[in-house]
Amino acid sequence: MALVIQRKPLSWLEKTYLPQILGGLKITLKHLFAPKVTLQYPEERPVIPENYRGVPTLVKDPNGREKCVSCQLCEFVCPPKAIRIWPGEIPENTETSHVEKAPDDFEIDMLRCIYCGLCQEVCPEEAIFLQDTFSVTGYTRDEFKFRKEKLYELGGTLPDRHYKWDKKKEAARRGNAH
Amino acid sequence: MSNDNQPELVTVYVDDREVQVPPGTNMIEAAAKIGVEVPHYCYHPKLSVVGNCRMCMVEMGMPEKDRATGQPVLDDEGNQKIMWMPKPAIACATKAMPGIRIKTDSELTRSCQEGVMEFLLVNHPLDCPICDQAGECRLQEFATDYGRGYSRFVEEKNVKPKRTVLGPRVMLDDERCILCSRCIRFCQEVADDDVLGFVDRGSYTTLTCYPGKQLENNYSLNTVDICPVGALTSMDFRFRMRAWFLKETHSICTESSVGANTVVGSREGTIYRITPRRNDQVNDTWMADSGRERYKQVEAKNRLLHPRVDGAETADPEAAVAAASRLLQGGKGIAFVGSGRCSVEEQYLFRKLADQVGAKSRALVSRVSEGDGLLISADRNPNVRGALVTGLIDELPGRELSALATGIDSGELDTVVVYNEDLTAAGMTAEQLDKITVIYLGTHANPTSDRSQVALPTLTVFEKNGSFINQQYRLQKFFQAVPGPAGAPGDLRTLAGLLAGNGLQGHPGIDDVWEEMSEAIPAFSGLRFMKIPSGGLPLEVPSRLRDLPYAEGKTLHYEPAGGEPAAV
Numbered sequence: 001m002a003l004v005i006q007r008k009p010l011s012w013l014e015k016t017y018l019p020q021i022l023g024g025l026k027i028t029l030k031h032l033f034a035p036k037v038t039l040q041y042p043e044e045r046p047v048i049p050e051n052y053r054g055v056p057t058l059v060k061d062p063n064g065r066e067k068c069v070s071c072q073l074c075e076f077v078c079p080p081k082a083i084r085i086w087p088g089e090i091p092e093n094t095e096t097s098h099v100e101k102a103p104d105d106f107e108i109d110m111l112r113c114i115y116c117g118l119c120q121e122v123c124p125e126e127a128i129f130l131q132d133t134f135s136v137t138g139y140t141r142d143e144f145k146f147r148k149e150k151l152y153e154l155g156g157t158l159p160d161r162h163y164k165w166d167k168k169k170e171a172a173r174r175g176n177a178h
Numbered sequence: 179m180s181n182d183n184q185p186e187l188v189t190v191y192v193d194d195r196e197v198q199v200p201p202g203t204n205m206i207e208a209a210a211k212i213g214v215e216v217p218h219y220c221y222h223p224k225l226s227v228v229g230n231c232r233m234c235m236v237e238m239g240m241p242e243k244d245r246a247t248g249q250p251v252l253d254d255e256g257n258q259k260i261m262w263m264p265k266p267a268i269a270c271a272t273k274a275m276p277g278i279r280i281k282t283d284s285e286l287t288r289s290c291q292e293g294v295m296e297f298l299l300v301n302h303p304l305d306c307p308i309c310d311q312a313g314e315c316r317l318q319e320f321a322t323d324y325g326r327g328y329s330r331f332v333e334e335k336n337v338k339p340k341r342t343v344l345g346p347r348v349m350l351d352d353e354r355c356i357l358c359s360r361c362i363r364f365c366q367e368v369a370d371d372d373v374l375g376f377v378d379r380g381s382y383t384t385l386t387c388y389p390g391k392q393l394e395n396n397y398s399l400n401t402v403d404i405c406p407v408g409a410l411t412s413m414d415f416r417f418r419m420r421a422w423f424l425k426e427t428h429s430i431c432t433e434s435s436v437g438a439n440t441v442v443g444s445r446e447g448t449i450y451r452i453t454p455r456r457n458d459q460v461n462d463t464w465m466a467d468s469g470r471e472r473y474k475q476v477e478a479k480n481r482l483l484h485p486r487v488d489g490a491e492t493a494d495p496e497a498a499v500a501a502a503s504r505l506l507q508g509g510k511g512i513a514f515v516g517s518g519r520c521s522v523e524e525q526y527l528f529r530k531l532a533d534q535v536g537a538k539s540r541a542l543v544s545r546v547s548e549g550d551g552l553l554i555s556a557d558r559n560p561n562v563r564g565a566l567v568t569g570l571i572d573e574l575p576g577r578e579l580s581a582l583a584t585g586i587d588s589g590e591l592d593t594v595v596v597y598n599e600d601l602t603a604a605g606m607t608a609e610q611l612d613k614i615t616v617i618y619l620g621t622h623a624n625p626t627s628d629r630s631q632v633a634l635p636t637l638t639v640f641e642k643n644g645s646f647i648n649q650q651y652r653l654q655k656f657f658q659a660v661p662g663p664a665g666a667p668g669d670l671r672t673l674a675g676l677l678a679g680n681g682l683q684g685h686p687g688i689d690d691v692w693e694e695m696s697e698a699i700p701a702f703s704g705l706r707f708m709k710i711p712s713g714g715l716p717l718e719v720p721s722r723l724r725d726l727p728y729a730e731g732k733t734l735h736y737e738p739a740g741g742e743p744a745a746v
């Protein structure tokens with residue numbers, strides 16, 4: 001059944017269009033004097049909230065130790081399979097040899113990543129964080145495959161609450177009481 | 179299970195469910211029979227029971243009997259009265275007795291499991307992220323299933339040696355060890371190489387190797403498999419891939435004619451490890467270390483990746499097969515040298531090809547050396563029995579290919595088709611090979627393939643489906659774990675191509691070959707590839723093969739029929 005909408009005929013005032021024009025001019029004038037909201041991107045950058053999920057990055061602890069131990073849990077959990085890890089062994093007689101394991105290489109394909117944050121959530125070593133980088137550009141697909149070096153560069157250093165491995169090393173140094 | 183020589187079954191009750199088991203079965207196995215898991219660490223079905231981990235504690239009861247008369251005592255409703263023991267008992271050391279009952283989920287049982295888990299975790303390191311066992315760790319699993327979920331331990335954890343090299347293939351992390359002693363018992367009872375033991379006491383107890391010795395026997399990696407935690411790790415597999423990524427494919431070990439059942443773990447076309455698969459008739463739960471390295475042949479440098487015609491690589495397998503067919507048609511005296519490393523299906527098609535082109539001689543390269551009495555037999559060919567059953571050869575391969583050598587020297591033979599063998603290693607000289615036309619089918623390049631007019635690449639056992647017949651005449655199948663090289667179309671297809679080139683059209687699929695074999699070979703009548711059970715199928719031994727002088731001596735689950743063979 002067709003629905004017929006009756007159009008009300010315009011009144012005399014409405015036919016002049018003046019109230020509409022004046023209303024529009026009022027808004028324009030208001031914004032002419034209001035403070036600016038436009039951001040001059042990329043010179044100006046927005047403030048990124050704390051819990052923002054930007055590009056996933058790898059971080060170091062304040063002592064400069066790479067935190068990732070290549071447990072490959074993030075590789076497993078990542079829904080679009082953006083992560084690829086080549087696990088490796090930390091050689092003996094180094095500063096961090098008690099950690100035993102670290103990635104030989106680490107790759108995140110930013111074209112695949114959906115910024116879900118599951119990798120950060122699953123990481124048992126608090127080594128991977130989605131931080132404030134939101135703009136990734138490049139000309140080829142390969143440029144979007146961020147390798148270990150680039151991921152550490154983006155990640156930087158974050159504070160550590162546990163120093164788990166340092167405690168472990170210290171306990172080993174003290175040895176058993178018996 | 180056959181009932182002929184089996185004693186009466188006894189009835190036991192697991193969580194009020196009735197289970198019939200042979201007397202002497204322990205309660206862990208009885209519960210497993212109806213799919214109830216009693217968590218356990220130290221108990222292993224193929225090792226002695228020591229009962230030291232206490233994880234398997236359950237509430238247990240016996241039917242009450244009147245002491246004087248021996249009559250069952252009934253309760254008010256006329257049911258059998260059960261005497262529940264006030265303290266829990268370990269299920270692994272409790273043998274099935276008529277009427278015995280266990281509760282695997284009662285409050286008492288639960289509290290025992292929780293307590294044991296808590297003690298086991300007291301000194302356990304927080305190592306899971308760097309521990310190879312993660313994902314297949316009994317401690318992780320039981321901690322989630324039976325643990326309390328949080329730690330009350332505020333004291334400092336014990337420090338124990340880490341990264342201890344126990345032998346050439348095994349590494350030990352003592353902090354992760356839960357002292358179940360499985361590895362010690364394995365070395366004593368199965369490998370007969372008693373090198374492991376505990377030192378120190380209490381929570382300082384540490385697993386270690388006898389001073390001056392190493393865990394280096396050819397079965398050492400089985401300790402890694404049976405270690406319920408990540409204390410023992412394989413140096414080859416260590417840190418290379420997480421267990422949860424591995425695709426598991428059933429396979430058969432090609433070390434010898436024992437045919438140990440295996441699982442091949444691969445990810446995205448790369449094999450990372452080979453572990454044993456339980457088969458109580460063949461290899462129990464063990465396999466030799468040497469067999470676990472076999473996957474390395476897949477990516478070996480000398481792998482034949484493309485067909486070669488007159489020494490030049492070609493990208494077209496069909497053209498190479500056609501070239502080989504032409505050589506076969508031109509041959510005046512053709513010899514076929516097969517391999518005990520080929521599958522039954524391949525040996526059958528190879529024999530068919532030999533018949534089709536009127537081969538003057540057929541032989542197999544012998545690989546007899548000493549067995550170790552456990553899981554490596556004297557015959558290092560996994561499938562000599564297959565060549566016998568399919569009729570590729572009529573008697574056991576001789577130590578040397580003497581008929582072939584004489585044939586070449588006399589000029590009677592001018593063409594030889596070699597399947598996955600190196601004739602120079604089998605005693606032929608380079609001059610002899612230079613005198614004849616060689617057609618080589620094989621996985622790797624070798625001096626024979628270098629001298630061949632046509633070399634056709636084939637697949638390793640990890641890249642195809644097929645079956646072997648082991649020393650017990652047990653037909654066992656293996657499956658493809660990883661794809662083969664792009665230039666190798668598959669053994670059966672190559673053989674079918676050669677047959678077609680010589681006027682015998684056929685289908686290259688494994689099911690087609692089985693359909694044909696089930697009609698042509700009496701021992702296989704009615705069989706299909708898919709019908710071979712995963713644990714293998716014992717074949718009726720054809721009478722002509724019953725009394726051959728097989729090379730194998732006694733190994734696990736195998737007794738030579740005619741007594742020990744003469745030493746090699």
Ligand code: SF4
Pocket residue numbers: 056077078079080081082083108112113114115116117118119120130
């Ligand atoms: S944010 Fe999500 S999609 Fe991106 S790498 Fe992490 S898990 Fe994968």
Ligand code: SF4
Pocket residue numbers: 067068069070071072073074075085119122123124125126127128307
């Ligand atoms: S989950 Fe964390 S520690 Fe594990 S591989 Fe990923 S980033 Fe590294």
Ligand code: SF4
Pocket residue numbers: 302303304305306307309310311312313315316317318354407408409
């Ligand atoms: S043995 Fe199991 S619980 Fe212990 S660190 Fe390894 S995976 Fe974790």
Ligand code: SF4
Pocket residue numbers: 354355356357358359360361362385401404405406407409410
């Ligand atoms: S190393 Fe493993 S198998 Fe051996 S006692 Fe320790 S936990 Fe048990």
Ligand code: FES
Pocket residue numbers: 217218219220221228229230231232233234235268269270271
């Ligand atoms: S399994 Fe029974 S005590 Fe260890």
